[in-house]
Structure formats: C-alpha cells, structure tokens
Amino acid sequence: MDDFFNTVMAALAEPRRGLNRYKKSRRGEYARNRLRQELLGSQRFTVSNSLSYETVKASFAKPKVLAGMMDMAIPPFDNMWIEWDEPHRVKTVHDMLTSTGLRTEPIKEDGVSSRVGYHIHKRADGKCHEYQMFCMTEGKVAIAPMVMCMNNADAITSDAFLGEHQFQDAVGRKPNEKQWRESQIDNGMPFLGMSYCQIHGDRATKHICDLVFRMGTSISPNFVLGFNADPTNVMEMLKPLQKNMRIMSDGDARYLITVLAMLNYPHKIVQRGDVQQAAASRVQFGRRVPKNELRILEIDLPKPLGTTKYEKMFRGMGSPKRQHVRRGHFHTYIYKDGRRESKWIGEQVVGNPELGKIDHDYLLNRRNG
Numbered sequence: 001m002d003d004f005f006n007t008v009m010a011a012l013a014e015p016r017r018g019l020n021r022y023k024k025s026r027r028g029e030y031a032r033n034r035l036r037q038e039l040l041g042s043q044r045f046t047v048s049n050s051l052s053y054e055t056v057k058a059s060f061a062k063p064k065v066l067a068g069m070m071d072m073a074i075p076p077f078d079n080m081w082i083e084w085d086e087p088h089r090v091k092t093v094h095d096m097l098t099s100t101g102l103r104t105e106p107i108k109e110d111g112v113s114s115r116v117g118y119h120i121h122k123r124a125d126g127k128c129h130e131y132q133m134f135c136m137t138e139g140k141v142a143i144a145p146m147v148m149c150m151n152n153a154d155a156i157t158s159d160a161f162l163g164e165h166q167f168q169d170a171v172g173r174k175p176n177e178k179q180w181r182e183s184q185i186d187n188g189m190p191f192l193g194m195s196y197c198q199i200h201g202d203r204a205t206k207h208i209c210d211l212v213f214r215m216g217t218s219i220s221p222n223f224v225l226g227f228n229a230d231p232t233n234v235m236e237m238l239k240p241l242q243k244n245m246r247i248m249s250d251g252d253a254r255y256l257i258t259v260l261a262m263l264n265y266p267h268k269i270v271q272r273g274d275v276q277q278a279a280a281s282r283v284q285f286g287r288r289v290p291k292n293e294l295r296i297l298e299i300d301l302p303k304p305l306g307t308t309k310y311e312k313m314f315r316g317m318g319s320p321k322r323q324h325v326r327r328g329h330f331h332t333y334i335y336k337d338g339r340r341e342s343k344w345i346g347e348q349v350v351g352n353p354e355l356g357k358i359d360h361d362y363l364l365n366r367r368n369g
Contacts, residue, residue: 004083004115005044008134011141012036020142021226028224035222039119043077047084047259056092059251059258063200063207066192066254069261070211074152075120075129076263082256083117086135093251097195113137113248118256127151131256132220133249147220148191148253153349155213156184181213188212193251215253 011018012032022028047055059066090112113135122129128151133144149156158180175183189197189212197208332342 003046004117004134004136005039005046005081007115007136008117008141009036009039012039015225018141019225020137020140023226025224031222031224035119038079038121039081042079042081042119042121044081045083047082049085049088051259051262052084052089053092055255055259055262056089056096058262059254060096060196060199063211066257067207067210070150070152070214070257072152072264073150073257073260074264075122075260077120078122078129080120081117082120082259083115086113086116089116089255093193100199116252118252123149128156128216130218131253132222133252135248143220143222143225144249145220145223145226146217148187148249149216149218150253150257151214153214155210156216183217184212184215185209187217187246188215188253190246190250191215191253193254196251196254 012035015022015024015032058069061069115136117134119132119134120129121132128149131148131150133148135142135144158175158177189208192208192211200208332340
C-alpha cells in the first residue's frame with residue numbers, strides 16, 4: 001500500500017488538484033509553504049497493522065489506566081508525522097465493539113479513508129502538542145479545520161490555551177472557565193471515542209474528565225487553505241464542520257495516546273524497522289509523487305488476553321501526583337537486531353500544584369571502589 005505522507009506532499013505541491021476545499025489566498029499560500037517545510041523536517045513513521053491491532057486492544061483499557069498511558073504518551077519528537085491503515089484500524093475497533101455486544105451494524109467502507117495521518121508538533125509556548133489530522137476524501141487530501149491539543153501531565157485551562165481569536169462569540173467574548181470545560185467535554189469525548197465512553201459509563205466519569213481536561217481544540221493554522229474568512233468570523237464558519245470532524249476523528253486521541261505510550265513504555269523491545277521502501281514511481285494530482293521514506297513502527301509484545309495485560313502494564317501510572325520537576329533523562333530504545341539508541345528527554349514541570357509541590361535535591365555520591 002502506498003504511504004500517505006508522500007500523497008500529502010504531492011497534494012501540497014498541486015493544491016488545486018490535490019487539496020479538498022482549496023482556495024488560493026495570500027495567507028493560504030503562506031500556510032501551505034510553511035506546512036510543507038514543517039512536514040519535510042518531521043520524523044516520519046507508519047504504524048504496522050500488527051502494532052495497530054495490539055494498539056486498538058490496549059486502547060480499550062479502563063479510563064484510569066488510559067490516564068496512566070497518557071502520562072507516558074509524550075511524543076518522542078517535537079515535530080513528527082505518524083500514519084496508519086485506517087480501514088484495518090476501523091475493522092479492529094468494530095470487532096472489539098461487536099465482542100462486547102455494543103455495535104453490530106456493518107462498517108460503511110465508502111466512508112472510511114484509506115489512510116489517516118497526524119502531524120504532531122510542540123506548540124510555540126511549549127505547553128502542549130498539537131495534532132493535525134489528514135485524511136482522504138473525494139479523492140483528495142483533506143486537512144482538518146481544527147487541531148487537537150494534548151498536555152500529557154496537566155489539565156489545560158482556558159487562560160493558558162486560548163489564542164487571540166479562539167472561540168470568541170459574536171461580540172468577541174471568550175468563554176469563561178466553565179464554558180471552556182464544557183467545550184473540552186463536548187470535543188474530548190468524541191476524540192476518546194463515544195462508544196468507549198459509553199462502555200465505561202458513569203463510574204468512569206472522573207477518569208474520563210481527567211483525560212478530556214488535558215485536551216483542547218484550536219483553529220488549525222492551515223484553516224486558511226480551505227477558507228477565505230476574517231478571523232473574527234471563523235467560528236461561525238466552523239460550526240457546520242465541527243460535527244463532521246468529531247465523526248472523522250472518533251477515537252483517534254485514544255489510539256494516539258496508546259501507540260505513543262507503547263512506544264515509550266520501558267522494558268519493551270521496540271523495532272522501528274527499516275525504512276519503508278518507496279513505492280514505484282507514480283503520478284497523483286498531475287505530479288510525480290515524491291519518495292520520502294518512512295520508518296515502520298512495530299513492537300514485540302507478549303500475547304495478552306484481551307486488555308488485561310495492558311492494564312497491568314500501565315496500572316498506577318494515572319494516579320494524581322503533586323507538582324514536581326521531572327528531570328531530563330535519556331530514554332533508551334532497544335531494537336530487535338540488538339541495536340540501542342538513546343534520546344535525551346528534557347526536563348518538564350508535571351503534576352497538580354493543588355496537591356502540593358515537591359522540590360528535589362540531588363546528592364551525587366561516588367560509588368565505593
């Protein structure tokens with residue numbers, strides 16, 4: 001199967017033919033060129049179907065366990081791209097739901113994108129990562145008009161998050177904290193998956209809220225590629241699109257949290273494989289598709305029974321923690337062929353200050369001998 005990243009790059013090179021809803025404008029051209037440069041500089045991965053299958057199973061763990069996964073689901077790069085076989089993921093989710101008796105209707109294959117990709121990058125303020133969705137619709141690349149944002153450690157507040165024009169009403173007022181929390185629930189639950197939230201019911205409300213309060217939505221900087229609008233009128237234009245976006249991205253946050261947590265989980269042998277071989281030369285949108293390489297994400301895991309194994313792996317990682325500075329550290333990735341690669345993880349302030357603060361003092365001792 002052809003990789004999606006290079007299809008996106010071809011669409012950005014020929015936007016009239018390749019981008020859904022494309023409208024040329026000065027601001028749009030600036031956004032298009034900026035996006036092309038960001039994507040070319042990203043670390044690119046594709047999730048193998050074997051890993052995707054295990055990821056879907058793990059993502060059905062209880063919300064408290066999923067909150068523990070979110071603690072660990074820090075993107076390993078500040079600028080990265082990840083994609084997967086969406087029909088395979090949807091079928092696996094459907095089979096899981098059918099086994100619970102929750103869903104029995106057949107999958108509408110014509111409504112499922114062949115591939116889905118997310119461009120993940122750290123916000124300029126460093127408070128969270130933005131997740132920009134790409135998919136195929138009507139034979140063209142569609143870019144979601146809004147981005148999903150996630151803070152792995154703490155709840156996102158409106159004051160710390162909302163931009164100059166984000167979510168203003170008709171007279172330019174920003175929402176208060178209660179309205180902001182309501183919007184987080186309205187958008188966050190579809191990101192987690194409405195069926196998942198339905199399965200776990202009222203008893204998990206506390207932990208589901210813990211998850212969705214660490215999420216937010218923001219107008220995509222790539223919104224101008226498809227719309228010519230004054231920023232103050234953007235929200236009115238977005239309203240009819242938000243419902244479609246919630247449907248298209250149903251469960252994506254839960255899936256991304258799980259796949260990143262499994263990638264970062266210690267003591268697991270991770271194989272990001274050899275690079276995916278570029279497909280034979282092909283033409284799309286009237287232009288030869290580039291041959292940028294993607295690394296394949298796979299993972300060696302024991303064969304668990306349902307989600308029990310994953311709940312044991314991540315149990316206790318979602319418990320509330322006092323605010324503290326998580327020191328910078330090296331994370332070591334061990335590959336199937338025995339190679340090791342270390343990546344530096346910078347220090348971060350994590351935890352809830354309302355539960356108290358912890359100041360660490362480090363005493364470096366020389367070992368005897």
